[in-house]
Amino acid sequence: MKKLIAANWKMNKSVEESVSFINEFKKIIKNEKNADVVICPPFTALATLSKELKNSKIKLGAQNMHFEDAGAFTGEISPLMLKDMECEYVILGHSERREIFNESDFLINKKIIAALKHGLKLILCIGENIEQKQSGKTNEVIENQLKNCLKNIDKIQMEKITIAYEPIWAISRGNPNHKAATKEDAEEGHKFIRNVVENMFDKNISKNTRIIYGGSVKPENAKELLSMPNIDGGLVGNASLNAKSFAEIVKAAK
Numbered sequence: 001m002k003k004l005i006a007a008n009w010k011m012n013k014s015v016e017e018s019v020s021f022i023n024e025f026k027k028i029i030k031n032e033k034n035a036d037v038v039i040c041p042p043f044t045a046l047a048t049l050s051k052e053l054k055n056s057k058i059k060l061g062a063q064n065m066h067f068e069d070a071g072a073f074t075g076e077i078s079p080l081m082l083k084d085m086e087c088e089y090v091i092l093g094h095s096e097r098r099e100i101f102n103e104s105d106f107l108i109n110k111k112i113i114a115a116l117k118h119g120l121k122l123i124l125c126i127g128e129n130i131e132q133k134q135s136g137k138t139n140e141v142i143e144n145q146l147k148n149c150l151k152n153i154d155k156i157q158m159e160k161i162t163i164a165y166e167p168i169w170a171i172s173r174g175n176p177n178h179k180a181a182t183k184e185d186a187e188e189g190h191k192f193i194r195n196v197v198e199n200m201f202d203k204n205i206s207k208n209t210r211i212i213y214g215g216s217v218k219p220e221n222a223k224e225l226l227s228m229p230n231i232d233g234g235l236v237g238n239a240s241l242n243a244k245s246f247a248e249i250v251k252a253a254k
């Protein structure tokens with residue numbers, strides 16, 4: 001399956017910085033067709049990047065959204081607004097949303113249903129924290145997140161869903177020296193996720209669902225992580241802020 005490499009810029013980059021990234025990045029990856037590429041800038045840069053990415057293979061994504069179409073929800077952005085920006089993707093359930101903004105599986109499920117209703121593709125993030133890992137609860141946590149977040153989702157809708165396995169302990173939080181999961185650990189997590197998806201849906205869905213890895217992916221480790229059989233791409237934070245390093249990661253996705 002074609003790999004998906006997504007940039008999650010988190011709360012970084014002005015509009016001007018976003019445009020200069022795109023110009024530099026486009027030049028470097030001109031002939032690269034091996035991977036699907038999605039850029040998820042902050043909301044403030046969506047409108048401008050949507051124009052910059054017209055006629056380009058690079059897709060635009062948002063980092064979050066509310067589940068209602070419109071209304072009295074101060075500070076929120078609706079799926080219709082993302083469609084208005086010509087966003088194709090939205091990241092939902094990122095661990096920073098879960099941990100810092102108290103998003104629950106229940107809320108994330110509502111957002112998933114809303115995103116699908118409006119034809120958005122989504123990247124659902126799941127993953128355990130360090131305490132859960134150390135107490136041997138990784139699989140239990142991942143399975144619960146999948147079952148709760150994908151409640152009432154049918155097989156056809158699964159075509160629009162990419163799952164991102166982001167073990168929270170592996171996320172860099174801006175530290176370029178932070179360690180990623182080993183390729184073996186990441187592969188084990190992905191394999192488990194694929195099995196859960198098979199049990200929830202069927203073998204075919206499980207085989208065709210992209211499961212991408214996130215957590216300190218960088219040019220130095222991209223090739224080994226992306227070569228694992230169950231790793232179908234990457235969700236990149238810190239290393240996606242630099243056009244050259246993000247392009248190297250995209251090029252590693254053969």
Ligand code: 13P
Pocket residue numbers: 008094166170171172173174214215216217235236237238239
């Ligand atoms: P880093 O690549 O900075 O570890 O971030 C991963 C992440 O949270 C992407 O969503």
